[in-house]
Amino acid sequence: MMNDAINLIRELEDMGRNPKISILKTMKETGKKAVGCFPIYTPEELVYAAGMLPVGMWGGQTSGTLSDRYLQGFCCSIMKANTEQALLGQYDFLSAVIVTAYCDTLKCVIENWKIASPQLNVVPIVYPQNRKTPSGKMYMKDEFLRIKKELERIAGNVIAEQDLLESVDLYDEYRCIMQEFTDTVQDYPDLLKAKTRHLIIKAAYFMDKKIYNEKVSKLILELRKLPPENSRKRKRIILSGFISEPDGLLDIMTDNDMYVVADDLAHESRQFRTIAAKTGSPLDRMIERIALQDGCAFLFDEKKSRGRMLTAMKEKYRADGIIFCQLKFCDPEEFDYPIIKKDLEAAGVASLYIEIEQQMDSLEQLRTRIQSFGEVLA
């Protein structure tokens, strides 16, 4: 039993740890073309329905100077890494790249990518500012239909309604499984340390969702056969922010007896915490999911609910504290933080703000902050 769980964990960790190798492996196994999907939300269901493989493009450990031609020093490290890799030809195996326009950097980078890497078939998508209103939803539908047409051209086949329905169902299943997985993690702080949890969630970006769902479902089953691990001396942490990389910071949390019981990361739970009801057409369900998604810096929230959402999460998961992983130069997250901080302070929730860059290699200052936070929580 234990060995089955460990083998699955190692397999998924490897997939999450080596993006390009994992994508090429999946492409070979499935015979599918791959389409790159920029953060934060892209209509992956359309890509899957077109018979292609949606793959996540969330930066990487690449740093260089080619991207300086298009991006200023104050652009985030994720966008720099993506652009650097594109200019190095590292994405040339992709049949297309869907680029969103959630922040100022993304808005400007779309045209640059079209010129700099025409071979990548850049497909821009703009989500409505008011995603909950009827006119906003109508606009979103038009955008999805435009993307659908583009993908049909790239795939060389028409997306049938039944294929789209199956794809939307598959993604709903993925979201259900992941909610179950992240809840299960709480009982296994040794087996599913912070980095392991992160890599397993990350693996979803580089695998066929059907295969991934099967693996994670099996992992949950195997885990449930094991008795819960003792977690009494450990601090229960919730992560918020864009991404928890470099993943060395997660090792620092483990070193300091912390484990992640839940997250509000754009790279992780925001991808699967919301599921729309199974009513209406597949496109309507996709639209509804985005409309229902709240507590995200990249989606307009007039109620500014994220701080209250995090406070409720703290109660639900009996967390000791929240670590806010601020990606340097990520404006939308930075705009949210003062409001969140005020709400958390008012609710008496212990929190730590750390500023990260995806490629930072010196983590000692972060170690002091995280260790100190652990000492504060002790």
Added chain:
Amino acid sequence: MITGAKEKGLYLGVDIGSSSSKAVVINQSGIICGEGIVNLGTGSKGPQISVEKALEQAGIKRADIKKCVVTGYGRLLYEGADKQITEISCHAKGVKFLWPTASTIIDIGGQDAKVIRVSPNGIVENFVMNEKCAAGTGRFLEVMARVLDCKIGALSGLAARGTPGVVISNTCTVFAESEVISQLASGKSLEDVALGAHKSIAQRIAGLCNRIGIADSVVMTGGVALNLNVVTAIETEIRHPIIRLADPQAMGALGAAIYAKEMDEENNTNR
């Protein structure tokens, strides 16, 4: 401080910073028996020398130490400690020991600046640190001293003779260095520029204080607290008096030594 302690059961705290190493020996009553401060930080022989100095001053050998706690930037590399604790907790512990009513601690070391909020019972409630940039830290002062062609210890006196009005960037040490050169080239005096540089640090620290909020009493620790003019500049910026303890550099090591003593007492209780 008592020296030449003959008693057994002493505790050692070592604080290994980026530019200096500090060691403090205390006895079972918490009285400081020995202290060593060396201007060599992590990766050097500084930690070893500071410990030797503290032991020598206490008149004891390493074997007389019952427990040792290490803190500071180089804490993870130090061998021979029973535990490592962050400098944030150790500064709070040391300051509260000497100044029980302290609620806010401003600690400016070689490459870090921190503001720490402490509860009445000595628990660290919250803290903020500077980001990676060296602005607002001891390193900034070192750069300024070099450009102004004076020793770091002479900066305070130099700035005290200055007239306010020179503005130096508070966001980047590298920019600040070129700004200082420009100010000197435009005919500004060394004294005025030194004062401007101190104000720049003070503004940076005031920003950290604003993020966390300050409460009475405010105590300043770390090597930069030795520069009286910087302390005064910070007082002006935060509009609050600052208590400067006699030995601000040693607070982290003192706190570490107190942690070592508490650890030993806890072990004895659990036996």
